[in-house]
Amino acid sequence: MKPRVVVFGLGGTIAMSATSSGGVAPKLTAEELVSAVPGLAEAEVDVEVVQFRQLPGASLTLGDIAALCDAIELRSSSADGFVVTQGTDTIEETAYLIDLLHPLVQPVVVTGAMRNPTMAGADGPANLLAAVVLAADPVARGLGCVVVMNDQVHAASRIRKGHSTNTGTFASPNGGPLGYIVEGTARILNSVRRPGSVPADLTKPPRVPIYTAALGDDDETVRAIAGKADGLVVAAMGVGHVPAQLVDALAETATTRPVVLASRTGSGPVLSSTYGFPGSERDLLARGLISAGLLDPLKARILLAAAISAGGDIRTMRRAFAVAGGLSNDESWPWKPDSEKIN
Numbered sequence: 001m002k003p004r005v006v007v008f009g010l011g012g013t014i015a016m017s018a019t020s021s022g023g024v025a026p027k028l029t030a031e032e033l034v035s036a037v038p039g040l041a042e043a044e045v046d047v048e049v050v051q052f053r054q055l056p057g058a059s060l061t062l063g064d065i066a067a068l069c070d071a072i073e074l075r076s077s078s079a080d081g082f083v084v085t086q087g088t089d090t091i092e093e094t095a096y097l098i099d100l101l102h103p104l105v106q107p108v109v110v111t112g113a114m115r116n117p118t119m120a121g122a123d124g125p126a127n128l129l130a131a132v133v134l135a136a137d138p139v140a141r142g143l144g145c146v147v148v149m150n151d152q153v154h155a156a157s158r159i160r161k162g163h164s165t166n167t168g169t170f171a172s173p174n175g176g177p178l179g180y181i182v183e184g185t186a187r188i189l190n191s192v193r194r195p196g197s198v199p200a201d202l203t204k205p206p207r208v209p210i211y212t213a214a215l216g217d218d219d220e221t222v223r224a225i226a227g228k229a230d231g232l233v234v235a236a237m238g239v240g241h242v243p244a245q246l247v248d249a250l251a252e253t254a255t256t257r258p259v260v261l262a263s264r265t266g267s268g269p270v271l272s273s274t275y276g277f278p279g280s281e282r283d284l285l286a287r288g289l290i291s292a293g294l295l296d297p298l299k300a301r302i303l304l305a306a307a308i309s310a311g312g313d314i315r316t317m318r319r320a321f322a323v324a325g326g327l328s329n330d331e332s333w334p335w336k337p338d339s340e341k342i343n
């Protein structure tokens with residue numbers, strides 16, 4: 001029997017064509033995307049298509065992705081793998097949210113395009129074919145959510161978009177890609193630790209802004225943002241530093257809601273004990289902030305939003321970040337083990 005893959009279309013550049021008012025916008029259906037892929041009809045895969053949303057990546061919501069995960073779970077007994085086509089602007093966030101919500105062993109492979117279908121060298125068809133090939137391959141079972149673009153396979157927890165137009169925009173700065181698509185076959189060379197899923201209810205998502213600390217900041221902005229937030233992610237300088245003028249505001253905020261300390265640098269961890277000045281990582285963590293470890297600010301925000309909506313207390317959140325941030329081998333995932341849910 002051929003493997004069965006369900007493709008969910010969410011919009012994005014991969015599905016865009018010209019509008020009467022100028023520019024391109026999502027218009028092509030998932031059915032049209034699939035039928036435009038050379039080689040897909042001959043591939044040894046049964047493809048089912050679901051038109052799920054028709055939006056630019058920037059307009060997707062956490063609720064959309066939670067609903068997508070529900071739709072995926074509904075098909076869990078009849079599919080070997082899932083593909084999601086969407087805008088690349090938010091893939092690094094949506095893929096990680098799917099990874100956190102998805103308890104099944106079948107893979108979810110997210111893809112998109114940097115060049116829309118009207119352009120020479122449009123990359124959507126090749127990316128979609130590669131994604132379907134990977135989703136149908138038993139090698140992808142247990143990988144959770146991965147992103148396939150430019151013939152590379154990236155873990156949802158590591159991928160970052162690093163260029164606004166280039167087709168080679170995606171990279172995994174902490175650890176490199178999981179593998180590649182070579183001559184139409186998936187080659188998985190590395191593994192990634194997937195701690196477990198989060199039982200989050202995102203029907204009314206929490207408000208979790210990211211505050212980027214910058215040269216010469218005082219505490220006015222951070223106080224204004226924090227007052228309206230259910231949780232806060234600080235994109236700090238270097239290994240987790242902020243101007244000394246921000247310390248009191250962040251410490252006070254951390255007494256009433258979770259505040260996560262991540263690095264704005266683009267890769268590498270937040271440290272825990274090296275620097276000892278006011279506003280250093282050591283100072284901020286001692287004052288109640290939670291370390292994001294190796295999670296970048298966007299991923300930290302997604303985990304924090306999921307953890308808050310799962311009703312986690314501060315201890316639960318610390319444990320989740322210790323494990324997902326990759327800096328602790330001692331902690332166990334604070335929610336129900338996936339072995340009790342895997343299909």
Ligand SMILES: NC(=O)C[C@H](N)C(=O)O
Nearest residue numbers: 012013056057087088089
């Ligand atoms: N390359 C893309 O997909 C970008 C597009 N603006 C989006 O919907 O995210």
